[in-house]
Amino acid sequence: MALPWLESVPVWGDDKPKNSASEAPVRFAALFSGNGFHSKEWWARGEGKQLELGKVLDPLKPHREKLLFLRGLYNQEALIGGIHSCQTGNLLTGAHLAPDGEIRSGISCDQVIAEKTKGATKVPSLVLGTEPSIAAIHKNYSMIYSSHISWSSATTPTPLELYPALAFDRLFRDEVGRADKSVLDAVREDATSYKNKVSTADRRRLDEYLSSVREVEQRIEQAGKGGRLQGWRPTLDKPDMKRPPDGIPQDIDQHMRLMCDILVLAFRTDTTRVCTLKLNNDHSSLRFPHLKVDYMIHHLLSHTDGADWLKVNQFFTEQVAYIARKLDAVQEGERTLLDNSMILFCSSMMTGNHNNDQLPVVMVGRGGGRIKTGRVLDYLGKPNRKMCSLYLALMEKAGVRLNEFGDSKEPLAEI
Template identity: 70%
Template sequence: MSAHFFSRRAFLRGVGVTMALPWMESLPVWGDATAAKVPGSQAPVRLGVLFCGNGFHSKEWWAKGEGKSMELGQVLAPLADLKEKMLFVRGLYNEQALKGNIHSSQTGNLLSGAPLAAGGDIRSGTSIDQFIAQTHGRSTKVPSLVLGCEKSNPSVHKNYSMIYSSHISWSSPTTPTPLELYPALAFDRLFKDGAQKGDKSVLDAVMADAQDFRKNVSAADQRKLDEYLDSVREIEVRIEQSGKQGELQGWRPTLDKPNIPRPPEGIPQNIAEHMRLMCDILVLGFQTDTTRVTTLKLNNDHSSLRFPHLGVDYMIHHLLSHSDSADWLKVNQFFVDQLAYIAKRLDGIQEGERTALDNSMLLFCSSMLNGNHDASQLPVVLLGGGGGKIQGGRVLDYLGKPNRKMCSLYLSMLDKCGIELKGFGDSTERLAEV
């Protein structure tokens, strides 16, 4: 996570809008040959965490082999084209998750390894995403983006607060990081300095500055700028159209009032479109270097989501997880497809000799292996090169080994971000193979 100062950063500015630009070879920010040895001259390492509650199909979550010949269980089929940039990690666990009960007590410390308070009290530990954001967040406009596709549940389940099931990102031991459920608000947080009245788009606000900037970069970077601006415009249009079509509940803050009635619970009606918009916003945040840390909670543990677009509308996610049915597999693949979509988008963004995926770490995980609440080993996939420091195309099996703590993985990932600690959570030992 290279420390950049705003004076060396390239931005487009307009009334009420600041938009960070993507990596460009002709700018002396990252990758400039004349500044190759200058701190901050390389593209930064980004962290994306995607969480899927209730585990996966018990017979189809597996991988074996290496490289292009790696074989994948059916749950991971959407990642078939990404085998060479993927680590399948087996056997890691959180010891504290085995000391409580199920669901909440297995989820609240997933990214921290911390002990959890019971009895309805709220106490966990600072999660790895927020630790990175607090260490390097001053380098970007938005220290971290925490997105969700299912609202938080404030109830209590088996003596543990369901806040633990609803939040994997924690800013402090007693503070779950607030979730942004609305794509329009998440988009505005990336690109707007404050409330802006009217319907003027982000791109309209910065277009004059973009035209002036375009004159001073190379032809290759002009094409990259055009592609980037097109991608911003595409998401703006999709958010606007989704609102007009009633597919998203909620409102856009750029309007004087909501264009549809605000629903009581704020959960999107079209979960497929909602997740895809959140994935696009994650990519844009990384592509523009507006943020380098994004956590996307696709659903809660003990989730109530339904999936009518898959033809699976007769049972909620949590209940589906208790049987290895064909419909459960179909839902699993839908979630993994979100990871594949993000990874492919990032892999299509060139940043010097590497892609944005090569400069990122995408951690895909759940708080239990399957719907029978097995937390003795956790499902973990890591995609991306961590700035050229992680070799993909491998299966790492830690089951039965003395060092198999999730926090050992986090220590290794923190190293890739330039943060070297003696310990994190319940571990003081790294995973040497990562």
């Protein structure tokens, strides 16, 4: 585990107060809610403290000044096929989806960021969910598309972790593998074998070299204990929650909350900087007895557009608000962890009627101070309103600069 970030301890080699080496990294999370939202209650107007939100977004009111409401964005490739599967499988990729049961999308933006930050954290990315994948065909498209938003390659959805305990273990279990050993220990076997093949003088040189490596390692270790390691350090060096029980929680509210806690903990400890949380499948069968809405599954409920549908929508938004509240309570220098994050909340259709000519999209967090929030950005009717243009802009905030992604070659300039 990394050492905690200490505001009062000077960082060795960091002469300037705002040197980028001492700034907290930008984290990215995408939270997905299937089947869209209430047709009359997803809206925003105004700005700053006066930003007004529709009832679906009511739980996010305390964070309105750190919120960005994006209207009119869409995914061109999702208009080509039918409903559900081919609306969701390319949500974060913008890629063309293969029909006829074949599995082919594209690499998703979260995995592009994860590849860029690989090696900087213990876990490149965390991919969480609360509902298992569906192995079926719907409207000529595999329902694997309905079950995944994160893709490691064009043909491979990133494995979805449904078990809170296993997600916790992946982040914090301390099994020592080859990559976790010291440099000297990792190469000892090879070095010993090599020493038998060289001259006496070379063996002496090799011994001197290995001794120097050990000395460097010891100096690094002591520098860490003295709080002088160069660069930013997280505020938390070990989990502050117990390992969740084995198995999948039977109550969906507890399941979602555990996954939210794990996301927050992963960001606080800098164990990963990239996470997707699929709160449910696009063609979801979840029920909500804790809301007294257990007479109909989520997918069918989405077609009612009534009071219970709004209640369920708000429950999903509450998960985003919970994450935002927890992140905003963590101070990282001059900013909070929420300020240093980009939390995307969206669905693959506007309402339960499958309309996706524009998508419901909200961002919470300021991307390390690089995103001006407390605004409504309306792209409806504008030439560049692609979701992939949004991803290009967000990836740039995370340090990943691409000329194109998915179907876009132009980031949203206003982000």
